[in-house]
Amino acid sequence: MSIIIMLLIISLLVATGFLIAFIWGSKTGQFDDSFTPANKIFFDQTHQPTENK
């Protein structure tokens, strides 16, 4: 039965790691702007300007 206790501790440790990552992310303002980064991914730096409509 002690294996369950082991698993319990490990699972909580892993989850706490994510929680700490979340807290760090919020405190440094990484969730303040959800619009800009989401759009930046679509900007193609090497895109050649095509014939404009």
Place this chain on the structure above:
Amino acid sequence: MLNKTLESTKCFHCGDACVGEPVVFDDKSFCCKGCSSVYQILNKSNLCEYYNLHDASGVKMSEARDPQKFAFLDNPQIAANYIVFSKPAQIAVQFYLPQIHCSSCIWLLENLQKVHEGIYFSTVHFPTKELTVYLDPEKISIRATAELLGSVGYEPYITLNDGQEAKREQKIVARTAMIKIGIAGFCFANIMMLSFPEYLGLETITRDGLNANVFRYVNLLLALPVLLYSGAEFFINSVFSFKQRRLNIDAPIALALAVTFGRSVYEIVSGTGGGYLDSMSGIIFFMLLGRSFQTKTFADLSFNRDFTSYFPVAVCLLDKEGNETFVPVQEVKADDTIRIRNNEVIPVDGMHIKGKAEIDYSFVTGENEPVSLAIGDLIYAGGKQMTGAIDVLVVKPFSQNSFTKLWNNDAFKKSDKNDYSFTTVISNYFSVVVLTVAFSSFIYWYGTNLDYAWQSMTAVLIVACPCALLITATFTEGFVLNIFSKHGLFLKNALVLQNIAKINQVVFDKTGTLTYPHASTVYYEGKPLSAIDKEVIGAMAAQSMHPLSKAIAKELNIVQGQIAHIKEVAGAGIEAWENETHYKLGSAVFVGKTLEDAQGSEVWVSVDGSVFGKFVIQNVLRAHVERLIQELPYPITVLSGDNNRSEAYLKQYLQRPVQYLFNQTPKEKLQYIDHLRNAGKEVMMVGDGLNDAGALSKSNVGIAVVDNTIQFSPASDAIMLSEKLPLLDQYIRAAKWSKNLIKTTFVISTLYNVVGLYFSVTAQMSPLVAAILMPSSTFTIVMTTMLGSALIEKFCFQPILNPKNIQA
């Protein structure tokens, strides 16, 4: 066919239809020179990708920009306010660019380094519409950066103080709230998972008993941060409410949380059960979620603007030789000479010494017509210069100007809004009932079984916590606030919504609120004018810069006047000699009438000394306002700082009895609202200018009407886009329905409570029952409010059909 030609003359840059002959460049049509010059800059820097991301994504370049506009940024002391970071050969400056609206904007603004080599890179913060530019100060100055942004259509919006400090604080509060929710959610999910043995009754199967206890203690450990960190605000708020001797909804919630936690600790330590830590942390999680949803902030709006954000950051100071330097507005001293440019706001009280002064005080006094001043007249702070540059001798420094005094008047600051919501009232009744039930069940079991007595009493308090009410209210209000902002009405907080639902009297300001701030109509009254007279008068008017003259020239269809013998008398009128006739155009006194004849926005005409008649210039009501006035089922008052000239016009269009009060000073407006409230009315005040500020703060709901969200507006409970004003009745109806929705969902959650109470009173409350009841009631509530608010949006908000559109 017609459609095709129309489409082909849409501006390539901003997408507006081109009026008149389009400006053609590179085979592309532009509506104006400004738009085509932006295209040329982008084209040169190989940034035309901008147009591929969105069709016609550009910001319209309407007016010619003043080359001196950002000259004040050359003053290092002023510029320092915009530097957020600095190291050798690199500084970062931050600007607020209200024009940012789409992903194309982001793309262009983050590629500024391609336009100028002095810029390293730049980053956009979309929610606050801020741009941070990292630049080399050796290669490009801060002023040049601001001008560069202006040249591509994103002119920085710079004012003395736009509540940046408050916004930063808001940001921190929002982050803390998010962390609290995150921790509560994390612990809630883990506790629920670890409670599974409990739900399935596994503690009887595990013979050594060790497992169940380990799970329970881990749960207890996980519940601590939820209660002590995430849930702390409930305890803090309730202590605060006790101190204020007013019970709010947090007090019974704090009691329920304390009882739940206490009983859970007792059960775990004594080994008799697993407690209700899962329900407790779940409830805290959902309540926090609801609150954050409801207090969603509008990052680019500010409701409590300081008056200083109305003024320019710097003024142009003239030394004895007439050289211009820019200094911060606070540093201007008495006896300095400053230069005010066209369309600038005058920041100090002073004396007019040079140039032609036409001062528009409409924002301060509500008077519609600009005031002409002669040399030597006093100019008061807060006015806006309308015709070219003037020089002003400063009489009082900025901190002592008349505008600041008006703003700091105590009567304007004191506000006595209702700050209790009807959910508080319900929760108080609710608490009384719950406590009665809890004690009754304790007394009932006390005789037979003391253990059961404690169990049933605590179970009642756990189950019947008013958190369902809180969740109901916060989620409904959150949804409705979202719907409102989608339709152009931004509320300061959820309490405003409840106050809107209560109103029974509406008060409107006239100038700028019911009427368009600038559009006007002109009609002539008096002896008919001959065609030649009309032509001469039109030409005279066209040669004057006065707004009333401009309106007359427009009415007479004359664009340019070419009269040689013309003389303008500042503050009075114009006279001209043409065709051997002496024409006079101006104020009543100027043409020889007495002051008693003067009634405001009118221009008198005299030909060869005999008064012919007058042109009357009138503000025009906003489109569909007459529909709104007819539809509103409440008494209506129109307050105006203007003269009563327009009463007949208003009466003709607003076909219902409305009380009109004219010549109202800001203080009288405030007193009128006070008078209504003392008579027991719940008043909504709708205004736009500073002269309404006092009335807005005194009313139950003060709505500031703005043409766009960057425009300076007085402190208010809500900000409304002016084109949405005719829909005001629909917002009020929606607010009333949202109150009904809260009541309905509350009844549903009470039904769940009754089921829970049955189990508690009979002392059968098992953790499993609690674990099923709590999430299912929350789920039902959230679903009902979501559905309900969608229905409210569908049935309350209907676009107004424009009769003209139907004809077309």
